[in-house]
Amino acid sequence: MNRILVVGASAAGLAAAETLRREGYDGTITLVGEEPHLPYDRPPLSKQLLSSEWDAGRLDLRTPDDLAALGLDLRLGAEAIRLELPERTVHLADGSEVTYDGLILATGVRPRRLPGEGAHVLRTLDDALTLRDRLGPGRRLVVVGAGFLGAEAAAVAWRLGARVTLLEPAPVPLAHAVGTEVGHVLSQAHRERGVDLRCGVTVTEVTEDGVRLADGEVVEADEVLVAIGSLPNTEWLDGSGLTVGDGVICDEYCEAAKNVYAAGDVARWYNPLFGTAMRIEHRTNAAEQGMAAARNLLNPQGRKAFAPVPYFWSDQYDMKIQAYGFLRGHDEVAVVDGDLAERRFLAVYRTGERVSGVLAVGMPPRAVRQWRQAIASGADWRETVPAGASAAAEPKEAVHGGIPSHRAS
Missing domain, CATH: 3.50.50.60 (FAD/NAD(P)-binding domain)
Incomplete structure (x- = not known):
């Protein structure tokens, strides 16, 4: 495999490129990004940058020297407009073409909009x-x-x-x-x-x-x-032969087709830990999935399923919100520490008989992290959650969705 193309130069795409080098790949890596900026972090957009606590330069994920050390064929301000799968070629808006032996798709999402002109969105x-x-x-x-x-x-x-x-x-x-x-x-x-x-x-x-x-x-x-949600950037893949439906459809290894993988917000893959397909729009998942896709592309005989415990955080006023797990279709929520009324609490989520998620407000990270292993191991709810924990949920039929898109995280 002499040429690997990564389409998308944000967290997932950069993580994939870095992992390829770290794993010893010395062929050509072309990293294509639609925006003209060097890869930057998105979670601070709605927080530190919007509030002017940080300037724009502080968002850079890597310095120019760090990127140069990777030896990339870096193409910024270049939009991918068409994929020809049999020819293993991606066409860019400037008329150029990039051929590849291996492809990682990390094109992310774009904001949903409303009719009318003049509204802001918050993605870039x-x-x-x-x-x-x-x-x-x-x-x-x-x-x-x-x-x-x-x-x-x-x-x-x-x-x-x-x-x-x-x-x-x-x-x-x-x-x-x-x-x-x-x-x-x-x-x-x-x-x-x-x-x-x-x-x-x-x-x-x-x-x-x-x-x-x-x-x-x-x-x-x-x-x-x-701020009404996002749409995966998959239109340019129409007619490519890839299966698309609320993202690029992948298996548990993040593979969409032979030698074609997807990572980050655009990837909809089967997570065997929870036994369901999911598409996660969180910063941590983007980086982890980019690394997993790169490793599996390089080592097809030793591939490993990507089975993470999703994580996200949010800062609002004086509240620090943290969550692990997959909350979609949960059956019950119980407060096991703190008090809802004081906005300092830790709530654990049940799906079926297992612990499927945890969400905390105003609690130390250590208190939240200790529940991660329970989620990862599919711990039995009755054996894990204290019997005296207070219920804080409505019946399952009134609960839909999962941890929602956090476009800045």
Whole structure:
């Protein structure tokens, strides 16, 4: 294998390229990135960068010297537009072609948008810098979507003195993921600070004055941020022969076709630890999956299934939120430490008879990490969770989804 092409130059793609070199691969590695910037970290976009605590240079994942040491054929500002699988060729928007012996797809996701013009999204460095320049004391910001990304941006804008309205279609933000009671707790942090959180409302379009709701009301704003989820960047793969459906469909080894692997936000793979296919939009997963895909591509005879315990975090106001596991379709949530009312607690999730996840607010990382092994081993709920733990969940039929997309994490 003399030529390996990695499409996508963010966390997953960079991790794949570095792993190839670390594993001793000395052939040509072409790393293609649609953005003109060197690979950078996305979680700080909605936190430290948006708040001006950090400047843009602090987000760089590696220095120019570090990248040079990898000996990459680095092509930034280059969009992949077509894959020809039989010819093992990727076509770029500038008219050039890149041939390969092995391919790793790490093209990530893009934000969902609403009809109308003028709204911000928050996915790229340029997105964050543009929004940051528009925030400040007295500015009216409407955030559409009270998931983790929207909540983080709302918290930063509030701290900067903006007047924030947070609009969410669900009755309780994040209830589909973390349960109704935990969702209520996270929501209350906004209301206590004067953020106008409105639930059960649908935004139909962005207008010149703000956003229009389904009932015709216009919520006025100086700036609008749309944070309603993401779509995997797979359109350029149409007609390629790869199977695509909410991401690039892969097996447990992250392989989509012979010598073609996918990693990061765009990859939908079978995780044998939980016995289900999943696509995870979290920073830690992107790096780990990029490494796994690279190793499996180089060593097809010794491949290992990618079976991680997903992890994500979020910072909102004074709350540090951490979670391990896969919460999709959980049956029960129990608080095993702390108190929901004080927003300092550790909640454990059950799916079937096993411990499937944990979420903590305001708890030390060590307290959360000790539950990771229980999740990884599929520990029995009855033998692991104290009998006196307080229930904090509704029946399963009211719980859908998993840990939601955290576009900055």
